[in-house]
Amino acid sequence: MARRRLTIRQRRRISDRHAALIDSQALCEPDASHIEYADSLGPEQRGVVITRFGKQADILPPDFSPGDRPRRANVRANLSALVAGDRVIWRDGNPTGVVEAIETRRSLLFRPDNRGNLRPVAANIDRIAIVIASEPAPHANLIDRYMVAAHNQGITPFLILNKADLADAANSHLGQMMAEYEALGYQQFRVSARIRSGLDALQGYLSEYTCVLVGQSGVGKSSLINSLDPNASAAVGELSEAVTKGRHTTTNATLFQLPCGGRLIDSPGIREFGLWHLDxxxxxxxxxxxxxxxxxxxxxxxxxxxxxxxxxxxxxxxxxxxxxxxxxxxxxxxxxxxx
Ligand SMILES: Nc1nc2c(ncn2[C@@H]2O[C@H](COP(=O)(O)OP(=O)(O)O)[C@@H](O)[C@H]2O)c(=O)[nH]1
Ligand SMILES: [Mg+2]
Ligand SMILES: [Zn+2]
Structure with missing residues (x-):
């Protein structure tokens, strides 16, 4: 699969947009125009964005439990950068509520879209889980790129080696790679989503944080979510991603509350983080x-x-x-x- 190359001009534009994006204060201004809705809407309350699609978002209370059904809300045009993980002030409504303001973010992940614009993907992330497997074979340079992007956004990355059930998981190249990152101090877990091995240690770690899963297509990110959360039904298999890609459908990040504690964001859209905006x-x-x-x-x-x-x-x-x-x-x- 050929990775799309961006022109210099597109990259420059990313640089400029980046500066605007991380200045999220601009996104947090409350909007006074909500008064017209006052009769049909409930009181202002805090919420967290589970997923975002078009002009609407699914919202739950900040302390929601696994399996809770989110409420649908309209997103005001001035809050267009709203993403999964955002903390919001919103008002419930029948059938649709409205999101009024975004609370200041403690972190924001973004990626370049097909036109070379930077798009926010998920907010308020504590950890980035870089998932690798013996198949498809990992590229250390790609792992390093994820790590550079994570550090520059103030988010600690760690490694999950999935598919530990495969004989190839013990190959020396992979072993050397894991040893090198371990020596650098990166936390790592060896698991198998298929035979459910190593999940306890991983769950213990995840229970403290909101994490986003990144990594090459096919390493088992969606399978991992499904094995950690029986309520989740993340789509497994390369076909699902190939199909969405062919249709240019936007696949949105979704926040899952794990039964063991902790939150995971699955984002089929994150294949790479652009580094072009970094000096x-x-x-x-x-x-x-x-x-x-x-x-x-x-x-x-x-x-x-x-x-x-x-x-x-x-x-x-x-x-x-x-x-x-x-x-x-x-x-x-x-x-x-x-x-
Ligand atoms: N052997 C093995 N296969 C796995 C494991 N986890 C996922 N897979 C397979 O790897 C393929 C890709 O999985 P998927 O979860 O869609 O990967 P994603 O693209 O990273 O979300 C599927 O065929 C899964 O059945 C595992 O732990 N062991
Ligand atoms: Mg997937
Ligand atoms: Zn030097």
């Missing part, structure tokens, strides 16, 4: 083991590519940074627009 310095910061070296290179604007006096490159020679991670960093930096 190179922020990419380096997303490689957490580079941190102690940054700012100490001979040249203040060192990009750690091939400059003389680069302490990051020197750290590889001293076995303090892996050559694989440096190469992965360099690959990301070279893929960014010039400037």
């Amino acid at each position: 190179k310095r922020r990419v380096a910061e997303g490689f957490i083991e580079f941190g102690q070296f940054l700012g100490h290179c001979r040249f203040r604007d060192c990009q750690h590519l091939d400059e003389r006096g680069c302490v990051v490159i020197d750290a590889v020679a001293r076995d303090l940074i892996s050559s694989r991670r440096l190469a992965s960093y360099q690959q990301i930096v070279r893929s960014l627009p010039a400037g």
Whole structure:
């Protein structure tokens, strides 16, 4: 599957939009025009967005339980960036309520759409679960990209190796990869959604957080949600994603409350996070083991590519940074627009 390439102009536009998007204050202004609805609507209350479609959203109380049926509400035009996980002020109505305001977000995930615009996907996320499996084979550079995006949004990433039931799950390439991330301090879990192994430890961790699952199509993200939540019916199998992709249907992020505690957001739409809006310095910061070296290179604007006096490159020679991670960093930096 060829990944779509964006033109430089599209990437620049993403940069500009990014600045506007994270300034979510603009989205949180209450709208005075709700007075006209006052008769038919209930009192203002807090809620959380379960999923968003078009001009409507499904809403539940912030402390909802698994299996609770959400209420449908209209979303005001000025709240167009509303996404799963958003905390809102809303009023119930028959048959449809109305969302009046978005509360300030503590985090926001976004991804580039087909036109190269950045779109918010999910809000108020605590952790990003990067799901991998022996099949389809993982790409360490893709994992690194997810990690850079997560760190830059202030969200801690961790790894879930699914399909532990497959013989190939013990292969040495995968083992090395997991060991490298473990040494960097990333939490990791080995599970099988199919034979339900390793789920207890994962559930214990998930119970503390709202997590979003990311990873290549086919690694078992939807299967994992279904095995953690008997009420969930996330669509399993490559066909479902292939079909939605062919039709250009927007697949929206959905928030699940797990019976074991914790919340998961399944988002078939997140295949990658754009990194184009980041400047190179922020990419380096997303490689957490580079941190102690940054700012100490001979040249203040060192990009750690091939400059003389680069302490990051020197750290590889001293076995303090892996050559694989440096190469992965360099690959990301070279893929960014010039400037
Ligand atoms: N052997 C094995 N197959 C799995 C496991 N989890 C999911 N699968 C299979 O992997 C394929 C893709 O699963 P799906 O949940 O749709 O992946 P997604 O694209 O990441 O959501 C399906 O055929 C699943 O049956 C697992 O733990 N072990
Ligand atoms: Mg899926
Ligand atoms: Zn350097």
